[in-house]
Structures are given as structure tokens and as C-alpha cells.
Amino acid sequence: MLEIESLNKTFAAPSGPVVALRDIRLTVGRGEFVTFIGPSGCGKSTLLKIVAGLDTVYEGSVKLNGERIGGPGIDKGVIFQEPRLFPWLTVEKNVAANLSLRNPEVRKRVGELLELVRLQGFEKAYPRELSGGMAQRVAIARALLRNPDILLLDEPFGALDAFTRSHMQEVLLDIWQRSKTTMLFVTHDLDEAVFLGQRVVVMNPRPGHIRSVLDIDLPYPRSRTGASFQELRALVLGEFEKVEKGPAVDVGAGI
Amino acid sequence: MSDYSAASRSAGPGAGAAEEASATGGVRLPSAAAAVQAAPVPVEGAGVRERRKALPGWAHGWIVPLLVLAAWELGSALGLVSESALPAPSRIAQAFWSLVASGELARHIGASFVRAGGGFLLGGATGLLLGLFTGLGKWVERTLDPTVQMLRTVPLLAVIPLFILWFGVGEFSKILLISLGAFFPVYFHTFLGVRSADRKLHEVTKALEFSALQQATKLILPSALPNVLLGIRLSVGVSWLLLAVAEMMGASSGIGYLIQDARVYSQTDIVFVGIGLFALVGKLSDSGVRLLEKRWLGWRSSYKG
Structure with a gap:
């Protein structure tokens, strides 16, 4: 379980301190899929970085399974916007990274995960031979090999074309349902946020804070064209547009 | 005698064929007769092009050194260069x-x-x-x-x-x-x-x-x-x-x-x-x-x- 309480984050800028996140409060249950959406500058990536432990300078409390997050670690899998693979390693060695493939257990798990992300047959390929979507799937397998409690995805499909992206969303849902890993997914794509998340967190910029949290009560697999999907999408869009229209009433944090 | 007359008779069309052939890169020739007449110009061109292709990549680097060596050896043999300043390649090899x-x-x-x-x-x-x-x-x-x-x-x-x-x-x-x-x-x-x-x-x-x-x-x-x-x-x-x-x-x-x-x-x-x-x-x-x-x-x- 992830508990964020009264989280504030300030950046030092030449023109003075800039408040990046203000009074963030959010609780994410085990196995939940939560998506974050908001315009650029709303601090959603900063929030993810803090949860990942890659940014430890903040006020407030961020706890994973009751323990304060003090730094990066394999219990928090991170998927960045770029796949960030080691270009000199083959796919299977990228997944193993600092673990040895000579360990039969690791080798077996790597094989299983490559099957899960639908990359069997590409074990010996180098990153430059992969498409963007394939490379991102390698990155997901690399994170899952460590059995993380939570997977943090920062606009992972932002650089992919529309077809690959919707395919990757289905692959990710498949992975989530099978691995039961908690997912925090940051995106600027409204459809993606509604299609994936059980809850959608809409964020406001300047200073970044949570405007509202919307439940998406739709069973998986979801249909993008269904009436209920469109209804919920319109609801989130409404929140999103209030955000876009600038200094909306400060409703503070959602729960 | 008959060769000569044949050549002179077809000199006109032959020259025309040569022009045509070179315009199309010397690949297609209008007719067999024209090919014989036009042979000197375009066919030689095609031959050089083929030879260039036939030469493996690594051999290219050797063209200039070998030419220089040949000229050098020849110059020495003809006494054009002083033996004490620039001995012939064959002497260096010895x-x-x-x-x-x-x-x-x-x-x-x-x-x-x-x-x-x-x-x-x-x-x-x-x-x-x-x-x-x-x-x-x-x-x-x-x-x-x-x-x-x-x-x-x-x-x-x-x-x-x-x-x-x-x-x-x-x-x-x-x-x-x-x-x-x-x-x-x-x-x-x-x-x-x-x-x-x-x-x-x-x-x-x-x-x-x-x-x-x-x-x-x-x-x-x-x-x-x-x-x-x-x-x-x-x-x-x-x-x-x-x-x-x-x-x-x-x-x-x-x-x-x-x-x-x-x-x-x-x-x-x-x-x-x-x-x-x-x-x-x-x-x-x-x-x-x-x-x-x-x-x-x-x-x-x-x-x-």
C-alpha cells in the first residue's frame, strides 16, 4: 500500500523557489491501477520520481507498505518515457541486468517474463534492432523480474504511434492482471488514462496539486467505443478542461 | 577491300548509332550491324565500368601505390633519378x-x-x-x-x-x-x-x-x-x-x-x-x-x- 500525506516539493530556481507539488494526499491500495493526468508542469512526473525514491528532497510523508521511501530500490519498478536499455546488452541480458543468467532461476524467470511481454524469440537481439514498443516491453520485463511491490510508469507509451500504443496498453493490462502489481501510470493522454486506470487522478499545474480523483467503474477488458466509456471520458475531460482554463477555484487535494 | 567498303558505306548510320548508344549509357544497341560499327566508343566504356565493379574493395587502395612503384622503378631504370637519393624499388627489396x-x-x-x-x-x-x-x-x-x-x-x-x-x-x-x-x-x-x-x-x-x-x-x-x-x-x-x-x-x-x-x-x-x-x-x-x-x-x- 502506498500512502502519500501532505507532500510538498519545492525546486530552487534562479528566480526564486518554485512550488512543484503542494499538499498531495493519496492512498493507493495493493494491486490497484491508478493513472495520473494533467497538463505539463503539473508535477505528475515529479510525484512519480519521489515515489520511485529517485528524488528524496521533499516535505511530508511518502510511505510504501508503512515504510518511508528513502531511496530507489527494486521494490519500486520504474519505467521511464524512454526504454533506457543498455545498448551493449542483448534483450535477455538487459532484463537480467545485474543478475546473472547463469543462475537457472533467473534464466527461467527471464524466459517467462519475455513470454509475458510477448518477446520470445528476441532474447539475443540488441536494443537497436527493436522497435520503440518492443524496447519498452523489455524495460517492463526488467522491472518485473525484481518482483516490485509497485510499478511506476512515466508516460511510457508517449513516444509510440497510436496503433502500437493501444496494443501496449492491452499488453500492460494483461501484465497487471497476471502479476497483480500495483500500477502508477502517468500520462497526458485522456483515453489512455480512462482506458487503463481504476482511478484517474487529475492534476493542476502551478503549483502542482491534485484537482480530483475519479473512479472508473468499468470492467476490463474495456471498450473504447462503448457508451459508458465515452461517458466517463467526458467526465474526466470536464475536470481536465477546468484545469486547462487556468486558475480554477482552489479545491485543494483530492483523496 | 570489301571490309573497307562496308565500313565506308555504313559510316553514316554507324556514327548515328554510336551517339544513340552513348545517350542511353551504351547499354542498348539498336542493331547487330550498328554494334559492330559503333564498337570502339560505347563498348569500351561499358568494359571499364565492368572492370571497376569486378575489382574487390580492398584492391582499390593498392592502385595508387602500385602505379607510383611502377613509375619509380621505370624512372630508376632509365636513369632519371639518382640511385643514391632514390634507389629503385627492386634494390630496396634486395x-x-x-x-x-x-x-x-x-x-x-x-x-x-x-x-x-x-x-x-x-x-x-x-x-x-x-x-x-x-x-x-x-x-x-x-x-x-x-x-x-x-x-x-x-x-x-x-x-x-x-x-x-x-x-x-x-x-x-x-x-x-x-x-x-x-x-x-x-x-x-x-x-x-x-x-x-x-x-x-x-x-x-x-x-x-x-x-x-x-x-x-x-x-x-x-x-x-x-x-x-x-x-x-x-x-x-x-x-x-x-x-x-x-x-x-x-x-x-x-x-x-x-x-x-x-x-x-x-x-x-x-x-x-x-x-x-x-x-x-x-x-x-x-x-x-x-x-x-x-x-x-x-x-x-x-x-x-
Whole structure:
């Protein structure tokens, strides 16, 4: 379980301190899929970085399974916007990274995960031979090999074309349902946020804070064209547009 | 007689066919008769083009040297160039064979290899280690790098007298001079390579809980490898250069000595043999490093060999 309480984050800028996140409060249950959406500058990536432990300078409390997050670690899998693979390693060695493939257990798990992300047959390929979507799937397998409690995805499909992206969303849902890993997914794509998340967190910029949290009560697999999907999408869009229209009433944090 | 008349009769259409053929690149010819008539111009052109294609890639580099050698040999045979300034290639080859036969050449090459190899290994290894240290630590960089930068600006040849005063003209001062020259390229490029490690990948290694040792061996070294190899290649070149200098400043063996000794006795052909040897070993060692690059850097899509 992830508990964020009264989280504030300030950046030092030449023109003075800039408040990046203000009074963030959010609780994410085990196995939940939560998506974050908001315009650029709303601090959603900063929030993810803090949860990942890659940014430890903040006020407030961020706890994973009751323990304060003090730094990066394999219990928090991170998927960045770029796949960030080691270009000199083959796919299977990228997944193993600092673990040895000579360990039969690791080798077996790597094989299983490559099957899960639908990359069997590409074990010996180098990153430059992969498409963007394939490379991102390698990155997901690399994170899952460590059995993380939570997977943090920062606009992972932002650089992919529309077809690959919707395919990757289905692959990710498949992975989530099978691995039961908690997912925090940051995106600027409204459809993606509604299609994936059980809850959608809409964020406001300047200073970044949570405007509202919307439940998406739709069973998986979801249909993008269904009436209920469109209804919920319109609801989130409404929140999103209030955000876009600038200094909306400060409703503070959602729960 | 009949040949002549046939040629004159078809001179008009033949010329026309030739024009037509060259306009279409000499590939298609209007008719068999025209082909015979038009033969001299377009068919020869096509032949050259085919020959160019038939020549394997590696052979291209040999065209110019072989032409120069042929002209040189011819010039010598005709007495156009002075035998003492520019002996004929055949005479140089003779000198080469007699040196091989006497076993003298092997002795010189062996001595040179020990010096260049020893100096390169000593300097290269030191450069690699120091480059890694200064690259990895800001503190080490601040402490060591200014000194190294200062030393680098001193022309190496200017310290030769000092080396001779300290260590004499023996093997030690030669190897030390070479190692000093071999040190700098490896040092700088290793430093650069370590610093070129991707910050984003560094974040990944932190998220995946790499140990400090794993970060060094699995992120920094592979990132630095292309630069390190470039440094090694440059350093190999410097080693051969300084070897020649070192052996000319006083030695009783080695390729440099061979050249210097031949100069004293005006044996220009042997001087050429020595120069040729330097060119050969220099090229061979460079190819060796390139082979390593090919093997270790095959993952780079931008690698053009």
C-alpha cells in the first residue's frame, strides 16, 4: 500500500523557489491501477520520481507498505518515457541486468517474463534492432523480474504511434492482471488514462496539486467505443478542461 | 577491300548509332550491324565500368601505390633519378631480403617490439587507471587533472635530454619516454569515456540497486569502451613515433637504429627498408585495435568500422 500525506516539493530556481507539488494526499491500495493526468508542469512526473525514491528532497510523508521511501530500490519498478536499455546488452541480458543468467532461476524467470511481454524469440537481439514498443516491453520485463511491490510508469507509451500504443496498453493490462502489481501510470493522454486506470487522478499545474480523483467503474477488458466509456471520458475531460482554463477555484487535494 | 567498303558505306548510320548508344549509357544497341560499327566508343566504356565493379574493395587502395612503384622503378631504370637519393624499388627489396637472410632484421624488429610494446603497456595501463580514477571521482579530478594537463603541454621531445641525464641512453629511458607518450591519449580518452556514461542509465542502475562495483563494470566501463579504444589507437601511433625518436638518439638495435646506421653509411636502400617497416608495423598494430573495436563495439549501430 502506498500512502502519500501532505507532500510538498519545492525546486530552487534562479528566480526564486518554485512550488512543484503542494499538499498531495493519496492512498493507493495493493494491486490497484491508478493513472495520473494533467497538463505539463503539473508535477505528475515529479510525484512519480519521489515515489520511485529517485528524488528524496521533499516535505511530508511518502510511505510504501508503512515504510518511508528513502531511496530507489527494486521494490519500486520504474519505467521511464524512454526504454533506457543498455545498448551493449542483448534483450535477455538487459532484463537480467545485474543478475546473472547463469543462475537457472533467473534464466527461467527471464524466459517467462519475455513470454509475458510477448518477446520470445528476441532474447539475443540488441536494443537497436527493436522497435520503440518492443524496447519498452523489455524495460517492463526488467522491472518485473525484481518482483516490485509497485510499478511506476512515466508516460511510457508517449513516444509510440497510436496503433502500437493501444496494443501496449492491452499488453500492460494483461501484465497487471497476471502479476497483480500495483500500477502508477502517468500520462497526458485522456483515453489512455480512462482506458487503463481504476482511478484517474487529475492534476493542476502551478503549483502542482491534485484537482480530483475519479473512479472508473468499468470492467476490463474495456471498450473504447462503448457508451459508458465515452461517458466517463467526458467526465474526466470536464475536470481536465477546468484545469486547462487556468486558475480554477482552489479545491485543494483530492483523496 | 570489301571490309573497307562496308565500313565506308555504313559510316553514316554507324556514327548515328554510336551517339544513340552513348545517350542511353551504351547499354542498348539498336542493331547487330550498328554494334559492330559503333564498337570502339560505347563498348569500351561499358568494359571499364565492368572492370571497376569486378575489382574487390580492398584492391582499390593498392592502385595508387602500385602505379607510383611502377613509375619509380621505370624512372630508376632509365636513369632519371639518382640511385643514391632514390634507389629503385627492386634494390630496396634486395636489401630487405639480405637483411632477412642474415637474421639481422628479425633482431632489429624484436628489439623495437620490446621497446614499443613495453612502453605502450606501461603508459597505456597507467593512463587507463588514472583516467578511470579521475573520471569516477570529482575529488581525484580536481587533485590530479590540473597537473596532468600541465605536463601534457610540455613537448615530449624536450624532456629527452633530462631522461638521458637521469637514466642514460639505455633501454629504461627509451621505454619510459615511449610510455610517457602513450600515457596521455589513453588517459584523456578514458576520462572522457567515463564521463560520457549516460545519466539516464545511471538512474536505471540506481533503481535496479546496482552495487558500486556493478555500476563500474556494467555501466561505466562499457560506456567508456569506445573512447578507451580510440585512446589506445592514438597511443599505439604515438608509441611507434617515439620509438623511432628513441632509437635514433642512441641504440645498437631496432628499426630506428637500422635507419640511423644506414644513413651514416649512405645506404639509402636500407633507410627505405626501415621506413617501410615502420609503416607496416604501424598499420598492423592499428588494424589490431580496429579488430578489437569490431569485436567489442559490434552493438553500436553507428559503428562504420
